Amino acid sequence: MPQLHAYLAGPDVFLPEAAAQAAAKIAICARHGFIGISPFNPALDLSQPKSALWRQIFADDLRMMRECDLIIANLTPFRGASADAGTLVELGWFLGAGKPVFGYSNNAVDFAARSQAQRAATPDPLPGLAVEDFGLADNLMIPGALEQSGGALVLPPDGITRAFDSLEVFELCTAAAAGQLYRLSR
Amino acid sequence: MPQLHAYLAGPDVFLPEAAAQAAAKIAICARHGFIGISPFNPALDLSQPKSALWRQIFADDLRMMRECDLIIANLTPFRGASADAGTLVELGWFLGAGKPVFGYSNNAVDFAARSQAQRAATPDPLPGLAVEDFGLADNLMIPGALEQSGGALVLPPDGITRAFDSLEVFELCTAAAAGQLYRLSR
Numbered sequence: 001m002p003q004l005h006a007y008l009a010g011p012d013v014f015l016p017e018a019a020a021q022a023a024a025k026i027a028i029c030a031r032h033g034f035i036g037i038s039p040f041n042p043a044l045d046l047s048q049p050k051s052a053l054w055r056q057i058f059a060d061d062l063r064m065m066r067e068c069d070l071i072i073a074n075l076t077p078f079r080g081a082s083a084d085a086g087t088l089v090e091l092g093w094f095l096g097a098g099k100p101v102f103g104y105s106n107n108a109v110d111f112a113a114r115s116q117a118q119r120a121a122t123p124d125p126l127p128g129l130a131v132e133d134f135g136l137a138d139n140l141m142i143p144g145a146l147e148q149s150g151g152a153l154v155l156p157p158d159g160i161t162r163a164f165d166s167l168e169v170f171e172l173c174t175a176a177a178a179g180q181l182y183r184l185s186r
Numbered sequence: 187m188p189q190l191h192a193y194l195a196g197p198d199v200f201l202p203e204a205a206a207q208a209a210a211k212i213a214i215c216a217r218h219g220f221i222g223i224s225p226f227n228p229a230l231d232l233s234q235p236k237s238a239l240w241r242q243i244f245a246d247d248l249r250m251m252r253e254c255d256l257i258i259a260n261l262t263p264f265r266g267a268s269a270d271a272g273t274l275v276e277l278g279w280f281l282g283a284g285k286p287v288f289g290y291s292n293n294a295v296d297f298a299a300r301s302q303a304q305r306a307a308t309p310d311p312l313p314g315l316a317v318e319d320f321g322l323a324d325n326l327m328i329p330g331a332l333e334q335s336g337g338a339l340v341l342p343p344d345g346i347t348r349a350f351d352s353l354e355v356f357e358l359c360t361a362a363a364a365g366q367l368y369r370l371s372r
């Protein structure tokens with residue numbers, strides 16, 4: 001059967017070694033039978049005006065998303081209590097497009113505890129704002145989307161937070177996606 | 187012509203007066219020709235186990251999203267540099283489902299400046315993580331999604347940040363959606 005294309009969403013594009021991280025993820029995908037597609041594009045023309053550059057990045061990302069069969073999203077929290085904003089838009093897009101959504105986080109801390117920590121470091125804009133507390137890894141729409149799509153959310157199996165750029169949990173997630181999608185497709 | 191149904195996404199569900207806020211948004215929608223559908227559900231059975239409760243909320247939200255013709259998303263930053271995580275999943279879902287995406291923020295501060303402030307209050311997990319700086323209101327996937335879908339992003343017109351629960355910019359956004367969608371549908 002043909003290999004599936006996996007869109008490799010995440011704040012990985014902001015890493016100082018983003019190109020190497022993208023290459024490492026693509027190699028892991030290949031080991032598990034996927035063609036990994038990374039939104040990191042080292043060939044972007046950075047000399048164009050900002051207003052053209054961001055629109056080109058968006059158009060490139062949307063084209064890649066349309067060409068992919070599934071998403072493997074890095075949901076490790078980024079600059080706040082939750083996952084990276086762009087990654088979440090992409091995750092929602094895959095659910096809306098009817099494609100499977102897989103995700104992982106290198107962070108093992110409960111979302112409610114992270115929300116409390118965020119609130120302690122930067123007070124909420126109003127008193128009395130609720131903290132979502134369902135014992136989940138992030139806002140319920142995220143595990144809900146993964147479950148609804150037939151995908152999975154993979155966390156550090158020993159409950160110990162990994163380094164932000166660790167690929168250990170990504171590989172577990174990629175293996176889970178392969179087990180799920182290639183088994184289903186037989 | 188029939189009235190369009192607008193899904194009223196946002197961290198408004200976490201407000202201490204969430205029911206009143208939902209009612210106020212639905213009233214504003216009615217003035218602009220929309221039937222507002224709020225994910226805030228005061229009739230939830232809170233006695234069920236957490237694992238059943240969050241799945242019911244997700245299923246209810248997804249059903250409402252499917253019944254709606256557009257989303258009007260509150261993208262005011264919530265517990266971090268970016269918009270609320272659940273709202274972003276919903277925003278992406280509407281783009282993936284081919285429905286128009288409208289959004290607003292009560293915050294007038296540039297995303298790059300908010301990212302720097304977040305990083306100052308809570309250091310990044312690794313040194314050298316880039317700050318996205320395109321002069322936008324949030325991660326480029328958000329204005330990209332709104333523009334791609336034929337929607338719009340509405341910010342405080344005078345560049346002054348409003349209160350977190352202000353409905354002034356929401357009303358401008360709702361009026362923009364009405365102008366766009368009812369004009370297009372004639």
